[in-house]
Amino acid sequence: MDDIYKYLLVAFEEAELAKQEGTFPIGAVLVDNTTGLIIARERNRVFSSCDTTGHAEVNLLRAASDRLIDLSTKQFINNDYTIYSTCEPCPMCTCTILLSGIKKVVWAANDNTFGAARKFKEGPHFSEYFDTISYLATPYPELELKQRSMIADFYTSRGYVDTEWHKELS
Numbered sequence: 001m002d003d004i005y006k007y008l009l010v011a012f013e014e015a016e017l018a019k020q021e022g023t024f025p026i027g028a029v030l031v032d033n034t035t036g037l038i039i040a041r042e043r044n045r046v047f048s049s050c051d052t053t054g055h056a057e058v059n060l061l062r063a064a065s066d067r068l069i070d071l072s073t074k075q076f077i078n079n080d081y082t083i084y085s086t087c088e089p090c091p092m093c094t095c096t097i098l099l100s101g102i103k104k105v106v107w108a109a110n111d112n113t114f115g116a117a118r119k120f121k122e123g124p125h126f127s128e129y130f131d132t133i134s135y136l137a138t139p140y141p142e143l144e145l146k147q148r149s150m151i152a153d154f155y156t157s158r159g160y161v162d163t164e165w166h167k168e169l170s
């Protein structure tokens with residue numbers, strides 16, 4: 001098993017916890033590329049913590065902020081970290097990633113409704129900033145299908161049976 005797959009599976013462990021907690025089944029991990037160590041792991045908490053901003057990537061970056069900010073100098077720390085998420089980041093998460101100085105993002109499934117990472121990359125807004133971030137989208141078809149099924153099931157449980165997540169499964 002390669003490292004990318006391994007880290008995505010850890011993100012899916014978080015997504016499973018989110019599912020059990022009754023919120024969007026999305027997870028994310030932050031990995032130090034130099035050491036290979038996982039710095040933080042988090043998950044969606046929108047419905048489990050009643051927090052509209054409780055997305056996996058935002059929670060992840062909050063959890064890791066002491067590794068991203070040097071309070072003594074009031075500087076952002078140059079890092080070589082990668083976010084591995086089960087789902088393409090939304091507008092809020094995409095911009096939080098940019099503002100946190102993360103340069104690499106991998107995700108298992110594209111989000112054709114609220115996914116923003118690819119759209120910001122295409123421009124026209126902030127493209128000079130997003131050019132500094134590299135993406136790896138949907139490297140494994142089976143993990144993309146797994147995330148699509150999990151999110152479709154969550155929408156079904158809330159009474160939505162005809163979302164983009166459902167369509168793309170058929």
Ligand SMILES: [Zn+2]
Binds near residue numbers: 055056090092093094
């Ligand atoms: Zn988000």
